[in-house]
Every structure is written in C-alpha cells, then in structure tokens.
Amino acid sequence: MSTPLAEALEAQRERLLPCVHCGFCLPACPTYNRLGDENDSPRGRLHLMKAVVEGRLDAASDAFRTHIDRCLGCRACEPVCPSGVEYGTLLELARHVAAERRPQGFLTRALLLVMASRPLRALFFLGGRVLRGSGLAAVGARVLPDVGPLRSARFGLAMLAATAAATTLAAKGERSAAAPSHDPPRGARRQVALLTGCVQEGLYGRVNDATRRTLEANGFDVVEVSGQDCCGALHAHGGDLERARALARANIDAFIAAGVELVVVNAAGCGAAMKEYATLLGHDSAYVARARDCAGRVRDVTELLAEVGPRRGAPVACSVAYDHPCHLLHAQRISQPPLRVLGAVPGVEVRVVANAEECCGGAGIYGITHPDLGGRIGRDKVAAVRGVGADLAATPNPGCMMQIGAGLVLEGARERVVHPVELLDESYRRAGYYGAPTSAP
C-alpha cells in the first residue's frame, strides 16, 4: 500500500519531467535575483527536488530545507516557463516531503495549527483585534528593536497595525452630491456565496462587508454559507497537505450543498488554492469530481465584477498605487479585472507601481519566518509603492495588504493599503446605492 510520502514523491516525479533546464524562469525569481545562488532559483530548486525523488539527497538535509524554505511560492516562474512546469504544486509536494522527514519550525507549526481550528483562530484574531484597537500593535512595532528574534515580533505587530481601516480614505470622504447611476445591475440576481476566510474574517471583516455590498449593488444575491472554513492555502504552501485537504473537503461540502452558482473570493491566495482543489485532491477518488465542480465555481471578486462590468459610483478623489498579488497575476493569470474595478470609481487615479509583477515578500507567513530576505524584498516593494507618490495603495490580497502595510507602518509613512472593493464600496456609498449618501464614518 502506498503511503502519503510515497504518493507525494510519485506525484513529484511525473511533474518534474517537463523541465528542460532552459533557465528562462531565472530572471523572474525574486530570491535568485537577490541571492544570485542557483539553488535559490526555480531551476535549482527543481534539481534539488529531483535529487530527493531519486534518493540522491535527504529531504531532511539542511541543503534541501534551506533552499525550499526560502522559496516565496510566488509562482512568477510559472507563466514564463515554456514547458508548463507546475512549480506551485511541486513546491507544496516538496515541502510536504520535507516536513514528513523533519518537522517544520515551531512558529510555522503553531500558525498552521491555529488557522486550521475555528476556536483557536477566533481566539487568535480576537487577541489581534485587541492589540490593534488598543494601539499596542502600532506602539510595539515602533519601539521593539529590529534585532534577533524580536525582528519577527516587531514585523508581526506592524502587520497587525497595518490591518486598521485606512483613515486616508475617510479623510477624503466629503459628502457627494453626485447622482447615482441608473444602469440596471448586471448580476441578474445570480446566487453567489462568499468565502469568508480566516485572516479576512479575523482582521479584514470590512473587506468582506464591502465585497457583499458591492456584489449586491451589481445585482448578485449573496448567500451566507455555513460550514465553510479556511481555504487551506497556508497549509498547502507550508507542506501540511493533510490539513489542507481536510479544509478543502469541508469547503467543497459546504459550497456544493448550498447550491450556489459561484463562490466569490476576495483574497487572491485563497482563490488560487480553491481553483486548484482538484489537484490537491487528485488522489482522492471520493472527492476529485466534487473538487473539480467546486473549483469551477470559484471567481475572484474583481474577476466577477469585471465580467459583468461594474456599475460606476460617485467620485472618490484620490490617487492609488496598485500592486498585483502574485496569486492573482501568476497563479490565476488575472491582471486587468482589479484595474477595471478601480476604473469604476470616478476620481480615482490609478498608478501601477514599478515592478508590480514581483512578489512583495509577504508570501503567507514568509515575512515573519524569513525576516531578513522577506524584509529585503518587502522594502523594495514599499519603495516602489511610495515611489509613485499616491494617496493610497491597493492590492486584492490580505497577505500583500499586511506585508506592504507593515512596511509603510515601519517607515512612518502616511499611506495605507486597501482592497480595490473598499474603494468601490466607498464610491457606491457616496452615490447612495446603499441608501441616502452620507459622509464617511
């Protein structure tokens, strides 16, 4: 009987075959570009995986763990690969194999355990909201020294502080007398469900609320679906495939039982993971067909709004620095829909940041587990964001919002990061789509 480890090695063996070692992926890789080490490039990591699969290298070795752990999982190497190597899936399998041979670090294991458990997650995010609301997160990020083990704590607190609502947006929330659009809503009352998520629900409830409101304003019926859970992306990326599969099965059961036409996701990493549920459960004959069915219903919120052509709202005069989340651009191959959503807000001037297709260094929990390299990549991104001189930054993924937001907090910058639907929501509020226009809260 094959074991999960043997299955993972076999799945890797097949997926490694298409790589022709051409190296086209190297210039796209943020870790290779910064470290200059072939072992920290996609091709080098594929060589290491092959060595493990063929029994020439121990998956518990420092050499394997170091270079596989250093990968951001940003998947910038996938669209540029002429052979269609499924790098993201290979990375998850490699991390799974490594974790089977030698447990992950304590911080990673603790975070994955918390995210997989509803009660622990609720407690964890309650603590986070208290730290944020009391201002302790912002103070801690300011006073903790940027040295040794305190670096991760300092950055984690800055990430938490960065999840506070953007007062820049409210400050620009002058009452609008603009007449609401009388275009008929486009969604034709199609029934959709929202993945509420873990981080999104715990720290960005306002983004979920904005998503529901903007979908309703565009004619969709948003149905609440109980029984849904964390999407499992963090677990899959961390190599904890069994937990990722358990979470995926729970979501598949919940969304299919709800009978909704589409499952809307407002976190790029979660959407990418859900669209790949059939790969994650490819070995599970009882679930693979249902996984394919569920995955086929998943849409990023910007993808769906752009598909129907979002209603225009009232003006929100501001400039926005837009950055692409890797799991939207590289994993889901979606680039224009978030810009179309922002384009539906009159008065918004969108400026795409330089090198917007490069990872911000957030990569799930990478910014905390790899404060040096993640910090370096993150500082480059923050410099690019600030370089466009906009009032706000926007990116449709909570991990990127927290990573870029933390960098801005640590630099004492005034800019804050929002999800594009937050701006659309503000525009609709001012247009009176939710009732009489009011000033910003």
Ligand code: SF4
């Ligand atoms: S992963 Fe693709 S681009 Fe990179 S070396 Fe292999 S075949 Fe070439």
Ligand code: SF4
């Ligand atoms: S996923 Fe990103 S960091 Fe990892 S090898 Fe590919 S391009 Fe490099």
